[in-house]
Structure formats: structure tokens, C-alpha cells
Amino acid sequence: MTRFTLTDAEAYYGATRVLGPLSLSVGEGEHIALIGKSGAGKSTLLSLMYDRWREQPVALMPQALGLVDTLSVFHNVYMGRLDRHRWWRNLVTLAKPWRRDINEITALLEDVGIAEKRWTPCGELSGGQRQRVAAARVLYQQGELLLADEPVSALDGPQASAVMAKLTQGYPRTVLAMHDLELALAFCTRVVGLQGGAVVLDAPSKTLTSAALQDLY
Numbered sequence: 001m002t003r004f005t006l007t008d009a010e011a012y013y014g015a016t017r018v019l020g021p022l023s024l025s026v027g028e029g030e031h032i033a034l035i036g037k038s039g040a041g042k043s044t045l046l047s048l049m050y051d052r053w054r055e056q057p058v059a060l061m062p063q064a065l066g067l068v069d070t071l072s073v074f075h076n077v078y079m080g081r082l083d084r085h086r087w088w089r090n091l092v093t094l095a096k097p098w099r100r101d102i103n104e105i106t107a108l109l110e111d112v113g114i115a116e117k118r119w120t121p122c123g124e125l126s127g128g129q130r131q132r133v134a135a136a137r138v139l140y141q142q143g144e145l146l147l148a149d150e151p152v153s154a155l156d157g158p159q160a161s162a163v164m165a166k167l168t169q170g171y172p173r174t175v176l177a178m179h180d181l182e183l184a185l186a187f188c189t190r191v192v193g194l195q196g197g198a199v200v201l202d203a204p205s206k207t208l209t210s211a212a213l214q215d216l217y
């Protein structure tokens, strides 16, 4: 059993159970695509995992992204490690970032193709640009597990592939809620399918085709 294990987990909204009971482990080297139609419980399962495991080095990239619109792209990415620095260092960075941080963050922004916007406030970016900033932030954060809710839904084909490659290389374990089945099979090692809050499929990607996964929709 890994440190990232759920056993008979359930989630409720009010008195209504919307997820589980389900049991699931995320092992080292596993990249799990969480698939299922809208309302199946993917976001609820990601939230539950984050709640249970947040004391460990877990990063969350939520669907709403959680960017601060008035801050620059650089500063939004820097926030990925805010809790690792002293308060005065964060304060100074707000006005005058350290060259080392600028270089490190610029390299990550180059990886996701948005380095030219590094000093632009996030409020002035398109949906796809915002998604790439949020991806750069979790890549900067680092950790043992990444939970991401539709991390490439606003990106075109080549950009989506590039970001999926970075996210799955950047973390030893990922759980990614996805709607693009081809991308899920190309970059994830395992597929977990949800239906009505229950796990109805759990199989290695190499045994699946996107046509077979259509049954979940």
C-alpha cells in the first residue's frame, strides 16, 4: 500500500452521497487519467484526495486555476513556493524579484510557451494562456503527487501535448481529470473511469483504446 491510498472513501453534498465508497491507490510512476462524463464525480474525487493527503507534498491545479489577476505571470508562478520562503523574501520579491528566481521561472514559462508574457498581469491573458501559467505554477511547486482538473482543456493540440508531457515528467505521480481520451491514453499509464460516483473501469492505458472508453460517455 502506498502513502497515497483511499479506502472506502465517500463524498457527500449535504445528505446526498455523490462519490464512493471507493478504494484507490496512486503508486510511484503512475499517471492516472480520471475520465467520465460531466457530473460523474471527477472533481469531487480530486478534492477528496487533496483533503486527505494535503499534509504530504501534493499539488493541486483546480479547474478554476486560482490565479491572482492583478499579479504578473511571474508572481503567480512564484506563488507555487510561497510557503517555502520567509515572509520578508516574499515581500521583497513582490517589488524586486531575485535574478535566480526570474531565471528559473522563465525557463518553466518557456517550457509551456508563455515566457514573453512573464510581466503581464494574469487578468490580461486568454483562457489558454492562464491555463499554461497555472501549469507552470504547479511545475515550479514540485512534489510527490499532482492532482489536476482538466489541466489542458483550453489548449490546442500541440500545446496540450507539450503541457501534458511536462506535467507527467514533472511529478512522479499524477491524477489528471481529462475529457480528451487520445491525450489521456498518450500520456497516462492508467485510466480510472467514473460513472455516478463509482469506479467502473481501472486499467492500464496500454490495454485500452479511445473507442472502448467512449462507452463511459
Ligand SMILES: Nc1ncnc2c1ncn2[C@@H]1O[C@H](COP(=O)(O)OP(=O)(O)OP(=O)(O)O)[C@@H](O)[C@H]1O
Pocket: 013, 018, 036, 037, 038, 039, 040, 041, 042, 043, 044, 045
Ligand atoms: N457544490 C455542490 N453541491 C451539491 N452538489 C454538487 C456540488 N458540486 C458537485 N455536485 C454534484 O456532485 C456530482 C459530481 O460532480 P463533480 O463536479 O465531481 O463532477 P465532474 O465529473 O467533475 O464533472 P465535470 O466534468 O462537469 O467537471 C454531480 O452530481 C454534481 O451535481
